[in-house]
Amino acid sequence: MAHRRSGAGRLRTITLGLAVAVTTAALPSHAATAAPGTGDGTAHQESVSPLGSAGTSALARPPVGSEPPTVTPSDIRFRHDTLRRGTAREVGLSPGQVGRIPDDLAAYLEPTPDHPGHPTYAGAVALAAKDGVIVQHTAVGTAVRYGAVGAPPELAGVELPADQQIPMRQDTIFDLASVSKLFTTIVVMQQIERGRVSLDAPVARYVPEFAAGGKAEVSVRMLLTHTSGLPAFAPLWSSYPTPAERLAAALATPLAAGATPGSRYVYSDLGLIALGVLAERVTGRPLADLVRDGVTAPLRMTDTGYNPAPQLRSRIAATEYQPYAGRGMVWGEVHDENAWSLGGVAGHAGVFSTAADLAVLCQSLLNGGEYRGRRILRPETVRAMLVNYNAGLETAYPESDRGLGFELDKHWYMMGLSSPVTFGHTGFTGTSLVVDPLSHSFVILLSNRVHPDRGWGSNNVARRAVARDFAEAMPVRPRTSEAWRADPRDAATVTLTAPLRRPARGGTANFLFWYDTEPRFDSVRVEVSTDGGATWEPLRLVLSQGGRRWSSDGTVSGYGGRVWWQVSAELPERATHLRWSSSTDVSSQGRGVYVDRIIAADRDGLLLHSEGRDAGRLVADGWSSARS
Template identity: 40%
Template structure:
């Protein structure tokens, strides 16, 4: 069955060049052999058309660091991946949905809805500040060392300007639960994945997901051993696996459906003006025009995000294009120096594939 809102189609029907998309597929095919990732799935298209859906490499290539699997398991187009920080995009959608309904004010203090957050001088931090990473919160805290939520409530502001922070989206997840009275996983199902028929997206555990890391200190923040189907992020794991900054698993086609919904005005999840709040610069949750992972799609208002496990998503309202690249760059261990060049190269291939206006 085709994903809701998407029509599998030849590149020409989508106004895309077949040669550029063939090159995109070849380059993704080469990534596991190069050692950039264990496995990858790419989905790309334009408007309602899904022109590329391709898998390369292995869902499980190593049983542990340095121990190659005797029978590696190939990745498939419907293999779920740990989405890592792409979770933040769904949290942002849920937050703007509550703003749309009048349950939240973007410029209202977070402490109005979540009083414990206001401790340690955080009483003036707004919902918008959390969404734009301008709250002054540090990037992260060591929940993985046995701490609970009180560690965040006691945390003072330590930064100025823009500072990417997992803590802001951790707080947003709790804020959404407080305002709605529902758990975050239930909210995601009711408000996003259910209405969009994203049947393969949700919080773990997901036993058949692509494996991530043999997680051990000192390269990681915790000693958990080989991970498959449980959240990779150490802090999300320590807080129960259902958080606003990480924890979702999903497939490339499900995320392509989300891209299509946003590109077509948000229905049935958001109104067009709410989509504009998310995607217009500087973006709410979404990063805007970032060439380091968007390649040549950046420059006209492209929006998206990346995830630590190797995931990325880009959508471009100017051309109607979308690109989802899910990969396991941490399999079997995280790289010493992350490399986003393959993400940018894939986005550039899609940008160069655009031929004329979007077909009707």
């Protein structure tokens, strides 16, 4: 409903081992202006790092007329935080927004419009932290809710009696599914650091049989970025009788028909299985031992590993009923059939963990590969892992954005935490983690969404809800006492219209602008009308912040640097109205769109001043007031 409101710099290079290089513009010193914990660009006297006191604002310095600003791994400033429990206020977060996470998680324990016939999951655990402070760690629902091992088939999807269900706990252990790929990735990167593996060497140099099926030129980098040309999956568990034959078949799998290595993104379990084998070959040690000694032991992740001990079963979340594999209700064993058929340890799946243990892993990455004085990766390695190596693919699209092992900038589950250097991963069982190095924050969601049946659907709605809640807890502070914000609606176009006092005789419009949207799918368009609002044309913009300037044809989208921009535009003769039109797709959003301090004038004087007597002239249809 409509309503009115009353009265480029020096270049630096990062190198890692052989043939890993990132070149980027250095961050200008004046970027340290973000208020603590907000990333809103509000002026602040302290300067802790070149990203601002909370490390939340980062922009390269493009010349006028260049592409919109961005941020690269070279702009990240690692800290040395140690996790502790604390309050949202300690780190500049909104307690109310952080407090929404448990309620939003609990809402998916019952049918919702997204899952009308059943719950999204039986239970879940979420953990959120910023600047080393754990501000939320909550558990909802049950770890075991449906027919357990030994139940007859007809009871597999039937709720157990209440006294047989096992409540979810903060320390419940989850099957991480594909989040396991990150552990394999770290182990491989450790071998690169030690000179045992070259990133751009053919995998067949280390695993000769991998060359079969047209894969002789597939490199280690291609497997890490899912650009090898391998198919996504093969049913190894049902096609071959022994673990040895299954593994041999995985390594011998040919490229997909018509595939050219390095040209196209296809997410592939088979590639990570091969990387697990590669790590074993170059070290002469089992993958499980490499993960233990290289990751979980130094980080003291005592609840993390493959094939959890039987005595831990009461703490483990059950997954799926799999009668087709002769397994019954899977509980305490890896859910992924291929990993299970390989003995529970594979490069693509098999790791079990808790939210608290994963928090240590996330914090170690935010610290540049170190935690409590124990290092698992070099800082330059972590930076190299966060480069989007798939940006130049023939078929580049948002889902293809990948670093080495990590997914990058995925609004579909990262929401407002997303940025060009935000990284994470999801797992089929309902797990995910999102790490935002610009705000030094992360959020973890672990659920048993496949319990009792994967066919009940995904938990992406819950992933988005948790990430949205945490991102919304980082307030964007208006530059005046009150700004306008586009309401965060899905599949909507909302407008803020400003009638001028009289038709303009040329002149200019100036306003403050903060934007962060899902790139390519959500955008905001600034428009002008010369006929009383009957028709609209885009208004060419020049955006300035500090010493940075760039221009737009009137539409902006994507990462805006998490700063306020000063925007100016030349008005056409006889201009009568200005309008800000924000459009979103069916799901996934950024931090939002804000407009503040709108002033328009021509040679005859003021045409509009949003803080003065014209405040009541603005007409908001789907925009709301945002206050300091």
